[in-house]
Amino acid sequence: GAVVSQHPSWVICKSGTSVKIECRSLDFQATTMFWYRQFPKQSLMLMATSNEGSKATYEQGVEKDKFLINHASLTLSTLTVTSAHPEDSSFYICSARDMAGDFNEKLFFGSGTQLSVL
Amino acid sequence: QQQVKQSPQSLIVQKGGIPIINCAYENTAFDYFPWYQQFPGKGPALLIAIRPDVSEKKEGRFTISFNKSAKQFSLHIMDSQPGDSATYFCAASLSGGYNKLIFGAGTRLAVHP
Numbered sequence: 001g002a003v004v005s006q007h008p009s010w011v012i013c014k015s016g017t018s019v020k021i022e023c024r025s026l027d028f029q030a031t032t033m034f035w036y037r038q039f040p041k042q043s044l045m046l047m048a049t050s051n052e053g054s055k056a057t058y059e060q061g062v063e064k065d066k067f068l069i070n071h072a073s074l075t076l077s078t079l080t081v082t083s084a085h086p087e088d089s090s091f092y093i094c095s096a097r098d099m100a101g102d103f104n105e106k107l108f109f110g111s112g113t114q115l116s117v118l
Numbered sequence: 119q120q121q122v123k124q125s126p127q128s129l130i131v132q133k134g135g136i137p138i139i140n141c142a143y144e145n146t147a148f149d150y151f152p153w154y155q156q157f158p159g160k161g162p163a164l165l166i167a168i169r170p171d172v173s174e175k176k177e178g179r180f181t182i183s184f185n186k187s188a189k190q191f192s193l194h195i196m197d198s199q200p201g202d203s204a205t206y207f208c209a210a211s212l213s214g215g216y217n218k219l220i221f222g223a224g225t226r227l228a229v230h231p
Contacts, residue, residue, distance in 0.1 A: 009159075034218065042224070043207060043221045046218055093161045095161075108164075109163065111160050112160060
C-alpha cells in the first residue's frame, strides 16, 4: 500500500521553542492532507485539513497561529507548533489522500510524531 | 449528530476467541464506515471498510456487520491472535470531496495466549 512518511517520530523541546513536523507521501500525490492530535488512550482529533497551494482549514478550537500548516507541494505538508508549551505535548499524526482515488479508500496515515515539551 | 459512539472501551479475549466491537452513528448521510487498527506509537492502519449498500463484508479474519436501519456497525475478529492486540477505531464519513472522517473513541483489545 501507499506510504506516508512522518518525521521526526519523536521530539523533545524546551517551552517557548517551535517544532516542525513533516508529512510526505512517498509514492503518490496528495492534494489533501490531514493533521490529527491524539492524547494517550484517546481517539484521533482532527486539527486541520491541508490542501495543496491554499490555506489550511482549521477545526473549531484549534489555534491557527499556534499550529502553522503549510502544504507547498503535492507530496509534502508541514505542521509547525509555534512557541510550544507543555500542554502541546501530544502524539501528532498526519494522513494523506491519494488524489488518484476516492477520498476515504485512498487515505493513508503516517506513523505519528510524539512531541514532548519540557 | 456528527458523533460515532464506540463500545466497549476495552476488551480482553483468549486466543481463538471472537472479539466484537460495536459502533453507532446518527448522521444518516454517512456512507463510508472504515475500521482502523493502531499499535502503540504508530499511526492507524485501515483494516476493512464497508458502505451502506451491503450488510456484511469479510476480509481474512475480519468481518464488518452493518445494520442500516439501526445505524450500527460492528467489527468481528475471527480466531483472534495475540498479535491482534491493539486499539481499534471505527469511523464514518461522507465519501468524496474533502469530507473528514469522524472517529469513535477506540477499543483497546488484548488477546491473551
